[in-house]
Amino acid sequence: MTYFMYDVHGNAVDEPxxxxxxxxxxxxxxxxxxxxxxVSLTHESGWSLTAYAGGLLLWENVEEEGxxxxxxxxxxxxxxxxRVFDLLAEGEVEKVGGTF
Incomplete structure (x- = not known):
C-alpha cells in the first residue's frame, strides 16, 4: 500500500x-x-481524507470520476x-467510508 500526506504548509510527505x-x-x-x-492523506486507491482546523473532515475519491x-x-x-487517517493509511477504505 502506498499513500502520501500533505501538511499544513503544503509539503508532501510520502508514507509517514x-x-x-x-x-x-x-x-x-x-x-x-x-x-x-x-492536512490530507491520499491512498493509492484514490480515496482521500482532508481534515480542517475546527473539526471538518472531507472524504472523497480524487481519481475516479463517477x-x-x-x-x-x-x-x-x-x-x-x-484514527481514520490511520485506517486509510492501512488501506481500510471500507472502514473509513463506513464512518461517514
Whole structure:
C-alpha cells in the first residue's frame, strides 16, 4: 500500500509512519501560522481524507470520476481524525467510508 500526506504548509510527505502521521495532524491543525488550514492523506486507491482546523473532515475519491459525491463530517475530534487517517493509511477504505 502506498499513500502520501500533505501538511499544513503544503509539503508532501510520502508514507509517514503512525507517529509521524499523528504529529502532522495534531501539530499541524493547531498551528496558527499554517499556510493551509488542513492536512490530507491520499491512498493509492484514490480515496482521500482532508481534515480542517475546527473539526471538518472531507472524504472523497480524487481519481475516479463517477464515484460517490464527497462526504463530510463536522465537529470531528483530533483523536478521531488520527484514527481514520490511520485506517486509510492501512488501506481500510471500507472502514473509513463506513464512518461517514
Amino acid at each position: 509512519d503512525a507517529a509521524a502521521r499523528r504529529t502532522l495532524i495534531v501539530d499541524g491543525l493547531a498551528d496558527p501560522e499554517a499556510v493551509n488550514p488542513e 464515484t460517490a459525491a464527497p462526504e463530510t463530517r463536522d465537529g470531528v475530534s483530533v483523536d478521531e481524525v488520527v
